[in-house]
Amino acid sequence: MLAQQLFNGLVVGAVYALFALGFNLVFGVHKIMNLAHGAVFMIGAFAGLFTVNAGLPLWAALIFATVCSGLLAVVTELLVFRPLRSTTEAEFAFLIGSIGVDMILVNIALRVSDARTLRFPFGIVPVEPLVLFGLRITPLQLIIVGAVVFCAAALAWYLHRTSYGRQVRAVSNNERAAILLGVEPRSVYFQTFFISGALAGIAGVLIGLAFNSISFTMGEPYMLRGFVILILGGLGSLVGAVTAGLALGMVQTVAAVYLPVGLSDLIVYSLLFLVLLVRPNGFFGDPVADARVARR
């Protein structure tokens, strides 16, 4: 049973990683802690559901959700984060602004769904599990793992092999220098936010499928896990986000099975606190990067 549980945990962890990748990308590049990320994730799920209910196949729903969430994130950046960039205490302002956006989006979803939990219709994904290496693997689990691997690889290729990605990394390193070198910051903003939102949207549809429920509150627990992954994996490190996401998924699942109920949450949050104290840049982050460690 342990192997099966670990596999289940891996799949869940893959979605956490997808969620965290988008969150981490924005934090790494713009130093913006976007608390609306969970809401974008949730809206992605709704967008996918809407598409499927309109009669379109699953792949169309995924594409629609991706584009929708991506654009939503871009709009958030334009309307809320852009005006706040030049203010004093910008980091604090970003956080507050993102909380406001989160509340607005959650309320809209609440009204649209009438506070009910919705679900994808039956049969869009075949249910019969395959048995490989003694493990039961459902087609949906395969889709999830496939989607995450594809997205992570695509993101890595984009950041390290294309000129757009180079610009993003330049801005992440030092925005002013990048601008002096001719990088157009607005296109970088657009790209990073779009990608971040798109990843969240895909994650939303996958989770909505995996756990048969789409509700206006579904973003919150993922937001919390997103923080844990962000810190454990290290700010700005995409490898860290994926590794920490997978690890968290597995640890959480195994803990739920073998430990008394409620203990796993305690452990996860204490671990987060501890890591912040001892190694605030996480396990994969740059040790000399600005962890905002201050003087006495």
Next chain:
Amino acid sequence: MAGDTIKLAVEDDGSDKGQALTLLNKFALRDNASVVIGPSASPLSLSIAPRAEELGIPMITLAYSGAIVENRTWVFKSTDTTANQFKAIGVYTAEVLKPKLCARVWIRDNDAYVQNVKTWTDAVTAKGIKLVDDTSVLLADTDFTAASTKIVSQQPDCIYLALSPEGSANFILQLRSAGLPSTTKIIGGTTMSTRSFLDAAGKAAEGTFSLAEYTPGGINDLGRQFESAYKAKFGEKPDTFAALGYSQMLIVGTALKQAGANPTRAAIRDALGKVRDMETVLGHGKLSVIDRIAHYDMTILTVKGGELVPAPQQ
């Protein structure tokens, strides 16, 4: 009614204790309400019942927790105690279904579910049925992969679920995904006899057993009238909660009729306490209010061909 007009004001408490308290005070003090109907959730009802008691206004709630009416005089509950209700499904499990090993899953952050599973357990263990390791979840949980894999590996021949309608459906689907054999009997309480459960579970609901306060289609003339009126107004068939709400209003109506013209709050309170053998849409058709709690019999249902029908051998 008796020459007076009844005015009904409806407001949403937004599942917030502060809101509920404000509304109670508003209705009782500013609007001079004679009777407060609601809230429908136990935590909220627990929070505002003391205040209703303080204000001396009759309050009748659908919520399940018995603690709401304990040691009070003005607060009434239009649902039966979980002890009475879930005993029926426990006895049915033990005497008719006769499993050897059972697993149970319940929601631990809501007292109704906790009491529900406890009552079922008492009835079942009294007949010598063994239980495997417990699995408890939170109301908001949706990820049951770990729990369902664990239960499947323990190979019980029956599983009892004390979860919300969507939660039950979700859990069953994940159990099937984890390889639960179709011979395992899946039993639930009142949440699994709801339309939302059937919709959410689809084919996986087939053959499950549940407890109901209301038999779909109605078991008497009043029930059938209620069904057609509800369908005409809302465009869908009523579920248990609709029937409970209807029954609650029947109780209030009966009490108002009994209390006569221009009744005081005390008169309404007394009348509520005296409701006996009232005809209702619930259970087998009769309801009495004893010690401020409504009592009626329960029915056991099973899912056949996607519809809820009375279970065999009740």
Next chain:
Amino acid sequence: MSFVYAYQPLLDLLLINAGFALSQYVVLRAGVFSIATPGIVAIGAYTAAIMMARHGISIWGAAAAATAAGLIVGYALSIPLARLRGPYQAIATLAFVQFVIAFAFYAEPLTGGAPGIDNIPKQVSTLGLLCCVAATVYVLSSINQTRLGRIFDALRQDEAVAASLGISIWFHHALAFALSGAIGGLFGALQAGYVYAIEPQQYGFAMLTTTLAAVILGGRRSVWGPIAGAAIMTTLPELGRSLADNRLLVNGLLLTLIIIFLPRGLVDGLLFMRDRRNDRAARDQASLKIQKTAQP
């Protein structure tokens, strides 16, 4: 008169929310990016609830114990958080809040687990709440008028400068944490003694965002800021059905608009505009005088 009585509970809620906002305000004013308030409120509430519901201790003793507990926990938090700044501090305090909630869920024999503690005797009156809020306001405004207040301002605006002036950053941060903790613990106890029943979920994300929103709305500098913010957030839903149904949307919109257009908050923003007008008037007066004397 009955109008007043009908709305008295609203006033009580306003006062309790104002207390929470004041606790959050203290740390933000001193430049500490802590959102630990709901966690400390929870600790105060559970301490008081256990004492009142299980051991029959009166609200006086329970509130005192809760205040002390809050103070100690606040102080204790400042130690590990001394090395962190900005979003990292925020995440660490978020982890703390989640840890407290997880603990409340897990330690069932002590905290009642998921269903929480009920049957708490209601011993808190409007008068009591008014006194507590008034006392807190008195203490905080006194601080604002002394050197300590100016030190907090300096720390909030530019830590490096403050340090170069010989101000011990750690000591003052610890002071802010301890004070915020004491206030949070006190009002947690007061709330427990008012709502008859407490459970872990009420101290989560929702309380975090509303408390933070109240402080941002009202302002972080003047002590009346958080009170004005709490007043707005408590009473606004009462003004209309559609406002009440869309509470999150209204609050979110307010929060976003305020942080973009009036980042100082309502109270501080108005005060600032008034001061600027006065300054300008004084300047115009002075230049008029100079012109007059320069004439002959």
